[in-house]
Amino acid sequence: MRELIASEQLVRTRRARFGATIRSAGIGAVLTGIVLFACGTAVRIFLVTN
Numbered sequence: 001m002r003e004l005i006a007s008e009q010l011v012r013t014r015r016a017r018f019g020a021t022i023r024s025a026g027i028g029a030v031l032t033g034i035v036l037f038a039c040g041t042a043v044r045i046f047l048v049t050n
Helices: 002-049
Strands: none
Touching: none
């Protein structure tokens, strides 16, 4: 019985870590997209005005 409880706790821990990893990767992707969009907009404005 202890082994079953321990394995269930291990599965929960792994799921929680995986969820946190996916969340942080998503946040990183969104931030990267925002930065790249801003850079692209700045370059486009620079090229149009010069």
